[in-house]
Amino acid sequence: MTLRGIATFAAQAGLFSLALVAAAGAADPGFAPGGPLPVGRTPSSVEAVDVNGDGHTDFAVANQGSDDVSVLLGNDAGGFRPADGSPISVGDGPTGVASADLNRDGKPDLAVANYAADNATVLLGDGGGGFRAGTALRLSGNPADVVAADLSGDGNVDLALPVWRENWRVDVLLGNGAGGFAPASGSPVALGVRHGTTEIALADLNGDGARDLAVANTDSTALSVRFGDGTGRFGAATTVAAGNAPSSLAVADLNRDGRVDLVVGVEASRTGRYRPGLVVLLGDGAGSFRPATRSPVAIPGAPSSVLGADLNLDGRLDVAVANSDADSVTVLLGDGRGRLRPALDSPFAVRSPSELAAADVSGDGNVDLAVAGPAGFRVMFRAAAAPVIARGRALPPRRDGQFSTRESITMLAADGNHVAVKTTDVRKSRCGPVIVWRAPGRRFTSFSTGKPGCAAIVCTAGTECVDELAVGDGRVAWIARSGGNTLELMVMAARLSGGKPRLFEAAFNGFGAGGDLKGQWVGSLLGGGSLLAYNRWTVVCPARDPDVCDVGEAELRVTNERIVRLSARGRRVVKRGAGSRPLTAVGGGRMVVETDGSLAILGPSGGGIARIPALPVDPPRAIALSRTRLAVARTFTLDLYNPANGARIKSLPLGPAAALRLSGVNSRLAILRSTGRLVVVRLTDGKSITLPLPAGRAARIVDAKLTEAGLFYAYNATRAPKGRIVFEPNARLLARL
Numbered sequence: 001m002t003l004r005g006i007a008t009f010a011a012q013a014g015l016f017s018l019a020l021v022a023a024a025g026a027a028d029p030g031f032a033p034g035g036p037l038p039v040g041r042t043p044s045s046v047e048a049v050d051v052n053g054d055g056h057t058d059f060a061v062a063n064q065g066s067d068d069v070s071v072l073l074g075n076d077a078g079g080f081r082p083a084d085g086s087p088i089s090v091g092d093g094p095t096g097v098a099s100a101d102l103n104r105d106g107k108p109d110l111a112v113a114n115y116a117a118d119n120a121t122v123l124l125g126d127g128g129g130g131f132r133a134g135t136a137l138r139l140s141g142n143p144a145d146v147v148a149a150d151l152s153g154d155g156n157v158d159l160a161l162p163v164w165r166e167n168w169r170v171d172v173l174l175g176n177g178a179g180g181f182a183p184a185s186g187s188p189v190a191l192g193v194r195h196g197t198t199e200i201a202l203a204d205l206n207g208d209g210a211r212d213l214a215v216a217n218t219d220s221t222a223l224s225v226r227f228g229d230g231t232g233r234f235g236a237a238t239t240v241a242a243g244n245a246p247s248s249l250a251v252a253d254l255n256r257d258g259r260v261d262l263v264v265g266v267e268a269s270r271t272g273r274y275r276p277g278l279v280v281l282l283g284d285g286a287g288s289f290r291p292a293t294r295s296p297v298a299i300p301g302a303p304s305s306v307l308g309a310d311l312n313l314d315g316r317l318d319v320a321v322a323n324s325d326a327d328s329v330t331v332l333l334g335d336g337r338g339r340l341r342p343a344l345d346s347p348f349a350v351r352s353p354s355e356l357a358a359a360d361v362s363g364d365g366n367v368d369l370a371v372a373g374p375a376g377f378r379v380m381f382r383a384a385a386a387p388v389i390a391r392g393r394a395l396p397p398r399r400d401g402q403f404s405t406r407e408s409i410t411m412l413a414a415d416g417n418h419v420a421v422k423t424t425d426v427r428k429s430r431c432g433p434v435i436v437w438r439a440p441g442r443r444f445t446s447f448s449t450g451k452p453g454c455a456a457i458v459c460t461a462g463t464e465c466v467d468e469l470a471v472g473d474g475r476v477a478w479i480a481r482s483g484g485n486t487l488e489l490m491v492m493a494a495r496l497s498g499g500k501p502r503l504f505e506a507a508f509n510g511f512g513a514g515g516d517l518k519g520q521w522v523g524s525l526l527g528g529g530s531l532l533a534y535n536r537w538t539v540v541c542p543a544r545d546p547d548v549c550d551v552g553e554a555e556l557r558v559t560n561e562r563i564v565r566l567s568a569r570g571r572r573v574v575k576r577g578a579g580s581r582p583l584t585a586v587g588g589g590r591m592v593v594e595t596d597g598s599l600a601i602l603g604p605s606g607g608g609i610a611r612i613p614a615l616p617v618d619p620p621r622a623i624a625l626s627r628t629r630l631a632v633a634r635t636f637t638l639d640l641y642n643p644a645n646g647a648r649i650k651s652l653p654l655g656p657a658a659a660l661r662l663s664g665v666n667s668r669l670a671i672l673r674s675t676g677r678l679v680v681v682r683l684t685d686g687k688s689i690t691l692p693l694p695a696g697r698a699a700r701i702v703d704a705k706l707t708e709a710g711l712f713y714a715y716n717a718t719r720a721p722k723g724r725i726v727f728e729p730n731a732r733l734l735a736r737l
Helices: 009-015 017-021 655-659 730-736
Strands: 031-033 043-049 058-063 068-074 080-082 094-100 109-114 119-125 131-138 147-149 158-164 168-175 181-183 198-203 212-217 222-228 234-241 244-252 261-268 274-283 289-291 303-309 318-323 328-334 340-342 355-359 368-373 376-382 402-405 408-415 418-425 430-438 444-447 466-472 475-483 487-495 502-509 519-528 531-540 557-567 570-576 583-587 590-595 598-602 608-612 622-625 630-633 637-641 648-653 661-665 669-673 678-682 688-690 701-706 710-716 723-729
Touching (some): 031 368, 031 655, 043 355, 043 376, 058 094, 058 109, 068 094, 109 131, 147 198, 168 212, 198 244, 212 234, 212 244, 261 303, 274 303, 274 318, 303 355, 318 368, 402 430, 408 701, 408 710, 418 475, 418 723, 430 466, 430 475, 466 531, 475 519, 475 531, 487 557, 531 590, 583 622, 590 622, 598 630, 630 661, 669 701, 678 730
Parallel strands (some): 043 094, 043 368, 244 303, 408 466, 661 701
Antiparallel strands (some): 031 376, 068 080, 094 109, 158 168, 168 181, 198 212, 212 222, 222 234, 244 261, 261 274, 274 289, 303 318, 318 328, 328 340, 368 376, 402 723, 430 444, 475 487, 487 502, 502 519, 531 557, 590 598, 598 608, 630 637, 701 710, 710 723
């Protein structure tokens, strides 16, 4: 349970009261993900709470895949350790956790929604970080989440849980102040929807002092609001227009008028087209809402979690959104009048975010973000303000350093002075060609991606069926996707000079419309210099009965891992076994494989050259490789190594650039990027500059790559020709510094 389901705005504002003393005009915040923290399988929900009373933020994390709750104790310096007795077993498939004093002993307790068990578990806290099991609460269906608040006005904490069994409803359980609960009169509350996912929030929406119920359901075209009577009962539903498929919900006072507003994540436009966004609904204090201006705000992926907090410490509430299918978190800064704008480097990269929580975990007075999801649990730390990123010198544009494409650019890869881009006709939802440009100049080649791929059930409208793209060893290669119930992945390659693309390998698995991960996979396609390589592996269920993996009672296992190299002679397996995956960098005649944070540098035939030991508290979050440098982006630093022997050369503090993505390294420079800017870092002294972009503020960078020849980056214009590629040779980059 995050701030999206908080009972009242007053409680939310109190959690971040420290922000109210900050000066206006604060710098845009950036966030850099730390390493994974020790929790169970498939963390699905997180609650930030001080469980042991030491004044430091702790976390309770519900782990859907391992049927338990992890309690992590913070040290106020960004570190965490499991509490005694953690993890705590609960019911099957916990999907939500909420913290409150359930038995009125002054110590925080936990309520856990167990989706697969049709019940909720009460865990009573001892005030020192330990918990003991209380009552198992039987529910009317499968609970998706749990929200804690006093619904009856008796001073005891009650629970509301959205549950599903043939249709969606809300179970309302009234607390007795001793950790026990009983259904309220009128519970469960029927919601009138059968499908989709449901999220709820509790707050006083009409100013009568009683908590009301707001419901978001992805199978609806509006929010549903039911006013509470102060006894735990809720009245008839009224609808609030919010866009199609509302999937997440938070309460906050975004325009500082003392009235509760609603922030709603939606997955589709009013026409039904997939277009994720955020809608701000300003409340009038009497239960009615109106959209704020400039609402909805576009976001890059499905909004699975929304929270409100003062993220830049200017005294105004901001919003953070987990983009679950875009591997990022969007941060939108509020102006105190209900309007939101993206933070400078938003969205911020993090793997598979599902749920968010916000708190200061590093003791620096800034608000950090905690992220739970299928890829684990971690903290996204507020990036430091220093060293400052300067603005680079503007130089006259070079006409031979730019190239345009007819369709939009959706992917980019580069090596030397060659760049390859994947193009897509977004308006017609149709794949375009792969185009290779040799810079500077006008020479280019084009390769069709229409057959195979790009005509499959698994390629929905608005998506392209090329998953990865690479350039190396005089070739361009891509992985095409096709299939229906099954998924077919095809490794294609062609000479940079032109010719018909060649199918090198195909892998088949059940992850098409069937959603089964088992089978063969190819991925991590990378290139650079004389090498072009990728991973191949197989996913199997280790149990005799494969159904136990399908229902989550056993974990799938990865086997038959390989590194496959492509060359003029065909494909060749150069390394096998667990140390073969994932391939994370290729360049300068070498490859890098990451295993639990350690880096193995391999030669072109797969033999070991050197190993860089893991830093458990600060693992790599991005890696780039050139002939003379191995660059490792960690949470706050860029660490440089000699790829010939693995020796550490230096560590450069990144400051605000820590929130950006590493996009390449060569002998003298490194490049980091967001969708809105490029930062050049000089390796000799760590000086960093923002690169002036020719398209100005309208440019949204698709991708960028730094090679030994220079920098390539791509963006899309609002008019034809759509795609634009820019090449900056090393000499010009250094001159800008």
